[in-house]
Amino acid sequence: MPTKARIAVISEAGADYAIEERAIADPGPHEVLIKLIATGVCHTDLSVQAGNLPTNYPVVLGHEGAGTILKVGDHVKGLTEGDNVVLSYGSCGRCRPCQEGDPAYCNDFEALNFMNKRQGEDAPVFDDGPNAAFFQQSSFATHSIAHERNVVKIEGDVDISLLGPLGCGIQTGAGAVMRTAQPPAGSNLLVSGVGSVGMAAVMGAKLAGCGTIIAVDTNDDRLELAKEFGATHTITAGKGIDVAEEVRGIIEAGVDYSIECSGNDKAARAALESLAKRGTLVVVGAPPSGTEYAFDANDQILSGRKIVGCVEGDAKVKQFIPELVRLYQRGLFPFDKLVKRYPFDKINEAVQDLHDGKVFKPILEMS
Structure with missing residues (x-):
């Protein structure tokens, strides 16, 4: 049958x-x-x-x-x-x-x-x-x-x-930090857009031992939840808010890593501009096909910043998914x-x- x-x-x-x-x-x-x-x-x-x-x-x-x-x-x-x-x-x-x-x-x-x-x-x-x-x-x-x-x-x-x-979604956010960025303990990291992928990135940043974890979103309720998952600071994005300036009010030099999860071009620009020299932008959020992100070439050259894409959190699934399950069972994820x-x-x-x-x-x- x-x-x-x-x-x-x-x-x-x-x-x-x-x-x-x-x-x-x-x-x-x-x-x-x-x-x-x-x-x-x-x-x-x-x-x-x-x-x-x-x-x-x-x-x-x-x-x-x-x-x-x-x-x-x-x-x-x-x-x-x-x-x-x-x-x-x-x-x-x-x-x-x-x-x-x-x-x-x-x-x-x-x-x-x-x-x-x-x-x-x-x-x-x-x-x-x-x-x-x-x-x-x-x-x-x-x-x-x-x-x-x-x-x-x-x-x-x-x-x-x-x-x-x-x-997919949860491993993507966690993996963007734990596998793609791989920040050393004590690093400073920003998460742009805290939906489910971004929240998983916040959890991953806490697991990685990041010293400062900044969550950015337009929704204050989401930002409050991000604090429960490990964000040390939050920024409410919106009209008239210069996110990069706000970041430098927290960390003068800027962050070491930005994890862009929103798929929004303005948010991606802000995440890039929030980086310190030699910082890394990890592009995770997927905008509609054909969307282009732009940057100033000389700023990019002089800052030594890196822009990397991230699919599925760079996960080798038969190893990474059981790892996340174990972390969940221990109350850490x-x-x-x-x-x-x-x-x-x-x-x-x-x-x-x-x-x-x-x-x-x-x-x-x-x-």
Whole structure:
């Protein structure tokens, strides 16, 4: 008997989600079939739904899935039926970045994660239905096909329904600090935009031992929460506020690191200008396709500042996600405070609440 899956389908850019039922394919030799327990909703899902980032419609989105393995392909290693797992991003494993240990910069990243190129099989996930290999999981569904490379086994007694966001948004913010920037203890660091990704960056900065952690946002309530997670100072951005000047009122020379999570061009400019000489700007927040950030070339030369991009927190997921789980279990990474749960059938409500800034991290529960 084929496995029936309930899926949330986007028919075209700007459309709402529609729940449908379809028979899902069996896993290929290097794939697994997952019964999803819960899936996080990420701003990337919203951007793709709106048409600001690419995909091929109709499509099943969702890329922060967590669940239990139902079936395992013949050549899968290290995973078995019944394992609790978190799903993350796809990577080919063969290109130079993958071979050199940087799978987040896979040469095939766009095809495998945005354009629904199924990595483990040529056949579609649904014979008569929408594209469903988004981030090699399409986890806005009760069941999902995923490739062994992006499936992370979770050991121990932990609520698997909470962990899906570690597969993208939360690992991105934490990894931007802990893996991309890698600030020495005592460094000064700014986080621009404290949604769920930025809050995870604040937590990561505290774990890294940063001496001064400045959170910047337009929302005072978010800034208050950022203090609970480790921010030592906050700046309310807005009309007439010179963020870089405010930063230098806290640290005269400027910060050593800026983690830009908002995807806003003015915020990115402020984050760059807040840097001390030789400081590093880590660009995390994804604006609409085609957005350009500008800087003064001579300022850049004379300051020795560096600008680096960051995808998925530079995470090697099979190591980094379990590390974050262990930190959470020890009470050092309380990302659960960002979560609000919704039934799967309320997906459009969850998406709207995230869009409106009413929640940090919605989690859809499938049962």
